[in-house]
Amino acid sequence: MTAFVLAYSLLITLSSCGRIFSEEIKYVEKLQAQLNANKVNLNLDAPLFKLRADHIETTLRVFRNDYKKMMSKELGDNLSKYKNYQKIYRRSIRKHEESMKEQKSLTEQLDNLHKGVIAGEITKEEFKVYYRTEKIDVEKQLQRSKEISKSLYEIEPEYTRLTTYFEPLLAELQP
Numbered sequence: 001m002t003a004f005v006l007a008y009s010l011l012i013t014l015s016s017c018g019r020i021f022s023e024e025i026k027y028v029e030k031l032q033a034q035l036n037a038n039k040v041n042l043n044l045d046a047p048l049f050k051l052r053a054d055h056i057e058t059t060l061r062v063f064r065n066d067y068k069k070m071m072s073k074e075l076g077d078n079l080s081k082y083k084n085y086q087k088i089y090r091r092s093i094r095k096h097e098e099s100m101k102e103q104k105s106l107t108e109q110l111d112n113l114h115k116g117v118i119a120g121e122i123t124k125e126e127f128k129v130y131y132r133t134e135k136i137d138v139e140k141q142l143q144r145s146k147e148i149s150k151s152l153y154e155i156e157p158e159y160t161r162l163t164t165y166f167e168p169l170l171a172e173l174q175p
Contacts, residue, residue, distance in 0.1 A: 024127050028114045031138050041145035053089035056082050059166055066173045082162050085155050092152050099145050
């Protein structure tokens with residue numbers, strides 16, 4: 001009878017541990033799902049934006065070196081805006097590359113946390129600490145990625161307008 005009670009209590013203890021681990025696993029999997037969903041925000045055409053920044057640089061250089069007439073206020077303002085857009089493109093591209101690295105790092109960390117929980121290598125208190133840290137990092141990553149995507153796509157219409165504005169002027173400057 002005591003062997004039966006001992007076996008029963010051992011079974012209850014193991015099943016309750018499994019339930020705790022399953023909750024922890026659910027939390028980690030939820031973070032992993034959020035991080036995987038973030039790939040949409042990071043799915044940018046980075047080479048295109050690099051080309052845009054290079055095109056702006058070339059345009060600005062041509063105006064700086066070859067434009068000899070008196071510059072109108074409108075042209076000066078548009079060149080100034082163009083230069084600011086170049087800065088936005090370059091900064092956003094750099095942040096995008098950093099975010100891609102951070103995404104990969106966070107994915108690996110969450111995978112390791114998931115494996116640690118499954119293997120029972122992490123105590124409940126250690127899990128809470130790791131989970132809090134990872135959750136904050138994932139939230140920051142999500143926010144950063146959204147901001148990068150937003151900043152790049154917000155200036156696209158204005159970039160197109162200015163490029164169209166500069167085309168005839170550039171055609172006059174180039175032999």
